Amino acid sequence: MNLKCDVQYRRGDIGFKLTRVGVTGVRKPVLVRREGKNNTLNGALNCSLDIFVDLPAEQKGSHLSRNVEVLKEVVNESISNPVSGLENMASDICKKLLIHHEYAQTAEVNIVAEYFRGSITPFGRETFEIYKLLAKGKIIRGETVRKSIGVEVIGMTACPCAQQTVTEMLECNTDIPIMSHNQRNVCTVMFTLDDDVDIEADEMIDLVQTAFSSPTYELLKRDDEGKVVINAHTNPKFVEDVVRSALKSIVEKYEHLPDNVEVLVKSESEESIHKHNAFAERTATLEELRKEYGKITQ
Numbered sequence: 001m002n003l004k005c006d007v008q009y010r011r012g013d014i015g016f017k018l019t020r021v022g023v024t025g026v027r028k029p030v031l032v033r034r035e036g037k038n039n040t041l042n043g044a045l046n047c048s049l050d051i052f053v054d055l056p057a058e059q060k061g062s063h064l065s066r067n068v069e070v071l072k073e074v075v076n077e078s079i080s081n082p083v084s085g086l087e088n089m090a091s092d093i094c095k096k097l098l099i100h101h102e103y104a105q106t107a108e109v110n111i112v113a114e115y116f117r118g119s120i121t122p123f124g125r126e127t128f129e130i131y132k133l134l135a136k137g138k139i140i141r142g143e144t145v146r147k148s149i150g151v152e153v154i155g156m157t158a159c160p161c162a163q164q165t166v167t168e169m170l171e172c173n174t175d176i177p178i179m180s181h182n183q184r185n186v187c188t189v190m191f192t193l194d195d196d197v198d199i200e201a202d203e204m205i206d207l208v209q210t211a212f213s214s215p216t217y218e219l220l221k222r223d224d225e226g227k228v229v230i231n232a233h234t235n236p237k238f239v240e241d242v243v244r245s246a247l248k249s250i251v252e253k254y255e256h257l258p259d260n261v262e263v264l265v266k267s268e269s270e271e272s273i274h275k276h277n278a279f280a281e282r283t284a285t286l287e288e289l290r291k292e293y294g295k296i297t298q
């Protein structure tokens with residue numbers, strides 16, 4: 001059937017440019033394989049994708065089906081040729097969007113995926129933990145694409161302030177960690193990179209785990225549970241400490257990355273004795289962080 005009516009190309013009634021028009025929450029399985037990498041990020045990931053382009057003022061609508069067609073093309077290709085990373089897939093989709101949307105000047109893709117990998121409890125029991133992988137791509141016509149890769153990790157913090165207060169109130173003089181109130185902490189780390197730079201998601205997860213008072217686990221028997229509590233109260237941290245610990249590890253670990261890499265670290269503690277949450281965040285380039293770290297270590 002040859003349909004000639006294309007309402008999207010008509011002139012809009014009200015001539016404002018729109019920054020982002022697209023589809024959100026498209027769910028697709030994506031096959032990922034990191035060739036030659038020592039990690040567990042291989043196999044199918046359950047992904048939710050948001051796909052956008054801008055829309056000029058003189059055009060009534062965007063061709064939303066083209067977004068889904070591009071995604072279908074990339075996902076189908078991943079079956080025979082798995083993608084090397086979600087951030088690289090986001091970059092690829094951005095480039096294809098500008099081809100399919102000849103009127104667009106920008107394209108943007110956001111991806112969230114559920115990611116499971118094995119872990120070991122303090123007493124050596126195997127468990128399977130869930131994390132979130134975050135990936136983005138953004139391109140301006142005529143320029144190179146910038147991609148982002150990140151992780152969201154759940155851990156535990158113990159409050160240093162409450163611990164010190166309880167210590168003083170009970171007049172304790174011991175090396176045994178004293179009680180405090182705890183928080184479930186959600187920490188997100190994201191890197192924005194040039195298209196030819198890559199970072200391993202598993203390494204990012206490991207880095208975040210060390211920033212908490214203690215990692216948490218899906219399966220805990222009694223001895224593991226006790227050890228997690230002891231570990232956390234031996235290593236109390238504010239929400240600010242989690243962000244700063246992650247930043248320190250990033251500067252130390254990623255010496256090989258270029259200065260123009262942008263870093264986001266944010267941490268939110270779900271409080272147990274308050275009805276509000278505690279939050280901290282830092283965004284900076286690696287160049288900025290390296291200069292600050294140099295002053296700290298002098």
